[in-house]
Amino acid sequence: MIGRIGSRGIAELLGSWHSGRATSGGLHQAVRQLVLDGRLPPGTRLPAEREFADALGVSRTLVVRALDLLRDEGFAASRQGSGSWVRLPGDRAHTDPGGWPPSTPDLxxxxxxxxPAPPEFTAALDRARCRIPAELGGHGYQALGLPELRERIAEHHTRRGLPTNPRQVLVTNGAQHAFALVLRTLVSPGERVLVEHPTYPNPLQAIRGAGAEAVAVPMLAEGWDLDLMSATLQQTTPKLAYLIPDFQNPTGIQMTAQDRERLVAMLRRTRTTAVVDETLVELDLTGRTPPPPVAAFGDDRVITIGSAGKAFWGGMRLGWVRAPEDLVQRLLLERAVMDLGSPVLEQLVLAELLADPEPxxxxxxxxxxxxxxxxxxxxxxxxxxxxxxxxxxxxxxxxxxxxxxxxxxxxxxxxxxxxxxxxxxxxxxxxxxxxxxxxxxxxxxxxxxxxxxxxxxxxxxxxxxxxxxxxxxxx
CATH class of the missing domain: 3.90.1150.10 (Aspartate Aminotransferase, domain 1)
Structure with missing residues (x-):
C-alpha cells in the first residue's frame, strides 16, 4: 500500500469535479480520471465514506454509489475493516492492501x-553485528543519530567540497522522512514550495500532505530554466524550494557549477531556502569531475538531504539532513512529534560502509x-x-x-x-x-x-x- 490520502487531499485533487448538480456518476468519472492520470496511484487508500462525503459536501449515499461504480470497473477495491483503495483494472497486486510487488517472470x-544491496553490504553487516553488543547496555534512542555515523556523513560531505561538522547532521529514516521533517518545521499550510517540473512524485505528496502549494518551474531539454525560476521566485515568494540538481529525477540531468552558483545568488536575493535532494549524487555516470555541492555556494540558503537508499540499499531506510546547526536543533525538536530516532543496527552498518565508501x-x-x-x-x-x-x-x-x-x-x-x-x-x-x-x-x-x-x-x-x-x- 502506497499510503492513505486524507479527505482534504482528495478534495483538492478533485477540485471542481462537477458543474451544477453533484452525482455519483460525476464523482466516479472524476476519481477514475485521477487514477488514469496517475495522480491517485494504485494502492492508495481512500478516505472513509463518511469522511469522503463530508470533505466534498455531498451525501454518504452518493459516495457509496460512486465507489460501487469504481469497483465494478476495477478502479477500486474494498475489504471490511480495511476500507477502500485504488487499483487498476486487471491489477492483481492491489486486490488487497500491500506494497509494490517484486519483479517476477510474470510481472x-x-x-x-x-x-539490490552491493556485495560490500554483507561484510559491513558482519562488522556491525560484532559491535551491537556494546550498544545494548544503553537506551538505544539516538534522535540526532549515532555520533560515529554523523561524523562519517560529515566527512563524506567534506570530501565532496562542502566542509561539514557532525553538529550539522541529523540522521533520518530516509530522504523522504528528511524532507517531510523539513516541511513540518519550516512550511505552514497555504504557503508555497517551488519544485521542478517534472519532479519526483513522493515530495509532491508530502507538500500536499503539509497543506502547502507546489509551484512548478518547467525543466528545459538540457537543464534548468534559471531565468524562469528567478521570475517565479520573485512573483510567488515561496517559503521553500525543493530541487534535485544531481541527476534530476526523472530526467537524469546534472546542474552545472555555474548554474549552481547562479541559483544560490537567486535564493539569496529572494530570501528563499532550498532543499537540495542528493539521493542520486553518487550515481554519476559521466566520468567527469563532479561540480561542487550546491550548499558550497551558499551554506545559509541550502538544506541538503541525502540517502543510503540508492547508493547502497533501500532496505536500510536511512537518510540525513545537512543544515546549519541552529536549524538541526529545530528539526530535532520537531522530530519528537514524528519518531524518536533511527534503528541502531542499520546506523552501524552505514557507518561501516562510509568508512571507505569509494571502492x-x-x-x-x-x-x-x-x-x-x-x-x-x-x-x-x-x-x-x-x-x-x-x-x-x-x-x-x-x-x-x-x-x-x-x-x-x-x-x-x-x-x-x-x-x-x-x-x-x-x-x-x-x-x-x-x-x-x-x-x-x-x-x-x-x-x-x-x-x-x-x-x-x-x-x-x-x-x-x-x-x-x-x-x-x-x-
Missing amino acids: INLAQATL ALRRRREEVTGMRDSMIAELAEQVPGWRFRVPDGGLSLWCDLGTPVSSRFAIAAEEHGLRLVPGSRFAVHGHLERYLRIPYALPVEQHREVVRRLAAAAGRFDGMPDPGPLEVPIS
Whole structure:
C-alpha cells in the first residue's frame, strides 16, 4: 500500500469535479480520471465514506454509489475493516492492501528505480553485528543519530567540497522522512514550495500532505530554466524550494557549477531556502569531475538531504539532513512529534560502509553504467521512435513517447506483465502524458524481455512511433 490520502487531499485533487448538480456518476468519472492520470496511484487508500462525503459536501449515499461504480470497473477495491483503495483494472497486486510487488517472470516491476544491496553490504553487516553488543547496555534512542555515523556523513560531505561538522547532521529514516521533517518545521499550510517540473512524485505528496502549494518551474531539454525560476521566485515568494540538481529525477540531468552558483545568488536575493535532494549524487555516470555541492555556494540558503537508499540499499531506510546547526536543533525538536530516532543496527552498518565508501561506489557506478547502456541499446533496436536524453546519472530514462498516452500505456503494459509509472505522476497537476519513466535498474539479462513487452504494449496505440517488429511474440 502506497499510503492513505486524507479527505482534504482528495478534495483538492478533485477540485471542481462537477458543474451544477453533484452525482455519483460525476464523482466516479472524476476519481477514475485521477487514477488514469496517475495522480491517485494504485494502492492508495481512500478516505472513509463518511469522511469522503463530508470533505466534498455531498451525501454518504452518493459516495457509496460512486465507489460501487469504481469497483465494478476495477478502479477500486474494498475489504471490511480495511476500507477502500485504488487499483487498476486487471491489477492483481492491489486486490488487497500491500506494497509494490517484486519483479517476477510474470510481472516485471518498473514502478521503482532501485538496486539490490552491493556485495560490500554483507561484510559491513558482519562488522556491525560484532559491535551491537556494546550498544545494548544503553537506551538505544539516538534522535540526532549515532555520533560515529554523523561524523562519517560529515566527512563524506567534506570530501565532496562542502566542509561539514557532525553538529550539522541529523540522521533520518530516509530522504523522504528528511524532507517531510523539513516541511513540518519550516512550511505552514497555504504557503508555497517551488519544485521542478517534472519532479519526483513522493515530495509532491508530502507538500500536499503539509497543506502547502507546489509551484512548478518547467525543466528545459538540457537543464534548468534559471531565468524562469528567478521570475517565479520573485512573483510567488515561496517559503521553500525543493530541487534535485544531481541527476534530476526523472530526467537524469546534472546542474552545472555555474548554474549552481547562479541559483544560490537567486535564493539569496529572494530570501528563499532550498532543499537540495542528493539521493542520486553518487550515481554519476559521466566520468567527469563532479561540480561542487550546491550548499558550497551558499551554506545559509541550502538544506541538503541525502540517502543510503540508492547508493547502497533501500532496505536500510536511512537518510540525513545537512543544515546549519541552529536549524538541526529545530528539526530535532520537531522530530519528537514524528519518531524518536533511527534503528541502531542499520546506523552501524552505514557507518561501516562510509568508512571507505569509494571502492563500493565505484563498482556501483560501473554496474549502473552497464545497465543504462544495455537498456538504451534495446530501446534503440525495438522502439526506435521513442526519444530520450542519455542521462548524466541516476537510474532511469525519461522517454518521450511522441503522443500523449502515458497513463493508458501504463494500463496496457500491465497486460504484458510490466508495472510502469505514467508521466503524470511526475507532474504537479497531472500533465506530462507524452512521457514515461523507464528505470534500467534491473539485471541486464532482463532488459531484452522488458523492451519486448514495452514494444508489445506500444503496438496497441495508433499514432505512436512505429516500434518495429517483435522478434518473439508476447503471451
